[in-house]
Amino acid sequence: MSRHFDAIIIGAGQAGPSLAGRLTQVGKSVALIERKLFGGTCVNTGCMPTKAMVASAYAIHTARRGDEYGMTTGPVSVDFARVMARKEKVRLDARKGVETWLKGMTNCTVFEGHARFESPTEIRVGDDLISGEQVFLNVGGRAAIPDFPGVNDVPFLTNSSIMELGHLPRHLVVIGGSYVGLEFAQMFRRFGSEVTVIEKGHRLIAREDPDVSDAIRAILENEGIRIRLGAECIRFARHKDGVAAGVDCTSGAPEVIGSDVLLATGRRPNTDDLGVDKAGVKTDGRGYIEVDDFLRTSAPHIFALGDCNGRGAFTHTSYNDFEIVAANLLDNDPRRVSDRIQAYALYVDPPLGRAGMTETEARKIGRKLLIGTRPMTRVGRAVEKGETQGFMKVIVDAVTEEILGASILGTGGDEAIQSILDVMYAKRPYTTITRAMHIHPTVSELIPTVFGDLSPAT
Template identity: 65%
Template sequence: MRTFDAIIIGAGQAGPSLAARLSAAGRSVAIIERKHVGGTCVNTGCKPTKALVASAHAAHIARRAADFGVVIGGDVTIDMPSVFRRSHKITLDSRMSNERWLEGLENCTLIRGHARFEDRTTVRVGDERLFAPQIFINVGGRAAIPDFPGIHDVPFMTNSDIVMLERVPKHLIIVGGSYIGLEFAQMYHRFGAEVTIVEKGPRLVAREDEEISDAIQAVLEGEGIAVRTAAECIRFSRDGEDVIVGVNCTKGEPDIRGSDILLATGRKPNTDDLGLDAAGVALDERGYIIVDDALATSAPGIWAMGDCNGRGAFTHTAYNDFEIIAANLLDGETRKVSDRLPGYALYIDPPLGRVGMSEREASASGRRILVGRLPMARVGRAVEKGETQGLMKIIADADTREILGAAILGTGGDEAIHGVLDMMNVGAHYDDLRWAVPIHPTISEFWPTLVLGMKPVDASP
């Protein structure tokens, strides 16, 4: 048995950074990875998908060149193998950079293999047993595969598969109308595929306010993407080389015939094969590791970070998990997950940036709320760029003057949202945002305008 001060299981976004902090503090650390260093973000998530989004955006702008007075001879075509190679190189470069960094850390040992708990302080990797008084779990998640009728009778892809695709599907059917599915829908339609989105619910991205969902659907349908919502009985079958997706929608044909299927129906944690019961680590009914506000599990000396703890599903929340644990264990602080503002982005084009409460959530809280909204068609920067789809929105508490949340579906929305996010993080009131002097011409300059235009909304019980 080898002994360490700390063991980290999983080399995603939180694990390596924690290994660096612990090793710099003189602790001996073993970090165990059974597949690729970098986790979902580097290998099958952010890095490859945003590289693909960039290629799709370039194709879209090239096709719109005449709108800007730019003449391009001939049709715009897609060299998908080259698109893939560019994306995959970005992934490989990032993965190798992370590996070299880890391998160069003093007091840190990178171990390849599958880790399983034998007890609260002992982990087995192959034939080797490792001991540490502190263990940190950072095993991430994977695509969930619902038990749809006929699903195992047809070939299908998940996000991990489609980022490795070197061809453009003839007709891609995407099952799941939320964040992952919508990004791939727009991306592959811009690459030249016919795309249909099938969503069981009554609207896309149901987490968002209805006006945001409607605007997102309008963007996608405006580009020629078919959207089928209220698909209450999703089922699968084959007909020769084609795949058939049954939807039973109230409108349109009951079946959709396509060439390829992408399942984008949510994620599940990688916690089912770690031997967590042997360590006394409790899980919830969905398989996520139960943690407290400091990310400690039910087992003393064991913490869980990232997607596997159910407290965030993003790279930035996983990294913040590391920051919380490191601050508490090494810096004498008392950081808490509950202090974290929920913020995220949807990377369709134009992107959606979101922070804090939606209008629906704020109304349901029983507060007296104020809401300001502005169509992007009235934003000078958007008009100048020829990208006027979407809207800006801000929600505030009428009594406390607290900013409760904001959304921007529009060009630069993933960046412009940070003006509000930063204000909220320091506890500023909407008066502070009102009297900021943003730079012109930008998207962010309109946040004070939204504050001035806020109107009361009746709170629902």
Template identity: 50%
Template sequence: MKYDAIIIGTGQAGPPLALSLAKKGKKVAIIEKNHLGGTCVNTGCTPTKTYIASARRVFVARNSEELGVGIEGKVKVNLKQIKRRKDDLIQESRDSWEKSFSEEPGISLIRGKAKFIDSKSIEVDGKIFSAETIYINVGARPRIPEGFENVPVLTNETMLELEEIPEHLIIVGGGYVGLEFAQMFRRFGSKVTILERGERLMKKEDEDISEAIAEILKKEDIHIRFKSECISAKPAGEGVEIQLECETGEPSIKGSHLLMATGRIPNTDELGLDAAEIKTDKKGYIQVNERLQTNMDHIFALGDCNGEGAFTHTSYNDFQIVDSHLQGTEKKYLSDRISCYAAYIDPSLARVGMNLEEIREKGLKANIAIKPMKEIARAKEMGETDGLLKIYTEEGTDKILGASFLGTRADEYIHAIIDVMYADAPYTVIKNAVHIHPTVSELIPTMLQNLKPVK
């Protein structure tokens, strides 16, 4: 039961690392207690974006009259069929990884729950596996706050197993996950209420971005209650009733289904990390250095469980960082990474680098360019003018500090900014570029010709 390396978890970092190690002639064990593929494949990117695609088709079918397209009869939503398509795509990805592992003689796929016995030994269902190097890639799971033990609570995982559309979906949390589900199920036909304890949605974004998102959702008849702290819940007939601490509105609300979208916690609590003397922070995230090493030099933590990123692309980049040091050439480090992500509401939000609050906290002198989507020809031609584009540059260096794009296809053209930032080039490079007309991204050079000081 001795291996050169053990990998715990098959999220986005684990499988490519296993294949890379095996191709170097290493004997590798990869352990998985559940389905292959981790969050992205099973309960994250693949299934939710499949649902969002269906919701988008519903929205377009019902909202095309301004473009001269009318549909006679009722637009029907078949959630069972949507779920079946989602399940097929998930299974295709699982099968692909299963095939990859089976075809590589250097990899042993071990099914079961892993627990450290000591810093070089792992127990799985009573069997002991040991290795000189261990990689932890166990991901994270939805957080369920106290006070909701006695009601059926849905998470981003269990929402995807429903086969009937909720009559009234109550969502606790105004972050990225909550808003994606709010919009998709509103488009499927549910009445939707969002309960947000803060004063605005997506609190990590600039205030004008948050306000624009709220207006987009309200136009689709999604009810949002701010400053509403959820205390507890109890059954109410076939549904649920939630008790609130709130400044306005009723102190309780009833619905047919309850989705908790209140953040995530790392899957590190049952790994037996103490036996391996691996250090975590107060939230349970495994502490790592620039190379993703833990305090134990031969143990690494990759993906969501290290608290250094919560996205598929950051998890895969964790693999790239570790693998670069195994390869010994063109070494990568955690500090090389520039924060970027997207929220797949419609229109999408895409973000890279710093926002206004972070710029002010660092005391940087910055300039800003803003362009409402309603002023962009391509957006007007498509009839999709909600949102705005924002870019921040640093005075003196001319480097791009960050950008927030809220608009149709923003998750694609944000990469024009990301690439310039990774090149460590001044904004003038893209300001002087010639982009294709008619596109949304053709306005990026134009925006950068009209920078103004941040007040």
């Protein structure tokens, strides 16, 4: 069967459904193709289910600290099956919502199956051959499985398969000391597992400043998580107690025995089985689709949005890709990928909120810098909540007074960072914040103070 549409969207992640909604609103016929789960990574294996588990872990951790707040309880036990059931309801409700919206959308035809290009304008889905004037790729990514010796000889988990886990690991070994790995490490430690994090680098989350990395390491180790850094040669073998992970580190035992292993070593785009070569779409050496500032590929009628374009690996960057494409194609409002400011959060507890450059990045551009820091022990709201771990750091151009970046590691840091981000987008000087009156008692109220006490970088 052959059908023609004004637009074809491949993938029902964060960008695809919203774009389908905008295109159909202006009267265009849309085919949306999804081969597996509606909602993409965020809904099914990323933000929503993992943050539901983080919330459970936070509640359990707080209950264990009840005596600090004047609450008397007995021993706190964890019903892991109920934790996972709560997670499952969150993601199933979200997935159903996306699927119902798309299948009820006027002028949108949903195809379920694997999409492959047969020409620049033709795509086959099962027995259907469909064509479109424009094509939008929102195919996302998946866990990258590194070629460690023995990795195929042992059972392992990824960020996707761990969502289906039916037991609480006795000892979870996490390979990869970055964002995904650290979130799972802390939550499973709070659920009651022993946890060891193995990282090839010489510090955790290497893209962050050393003081941020060190503070997060201290937070995790304080909860009993073992950290192994400098693991130059990681290898695996079966063991009577589970899996043996071999590590060549400068210190510590040469082998870690875990009941379960989680590989959290990065992502790869889902572009290897799309047939993009038949569409004239170029990819880079890692498989990411090359796009310009307007998210156009090397084939001008084909656009790539979300994780598959390598221009952002977050739900918010994927949704912003949709906004950029819709603004340019439908609203006569020129928007560019290069307009956006890097921003993200790491959802350990306390969370890390990040905007703009790190201090390390700012120093490399050669400007005169002003830097301000404050420990969370100086934040009244944090003291009142009994959550004083972490600190704030802001970086300013000493000449232009432009805010270059900020890190807030502390309770509410993922929310408080937004006020700094908004001033950066407004292209206003940091004094805009120092003259603002913030509400007491909040975490955000210390932001004017930290900007008001800047010192020249040494």
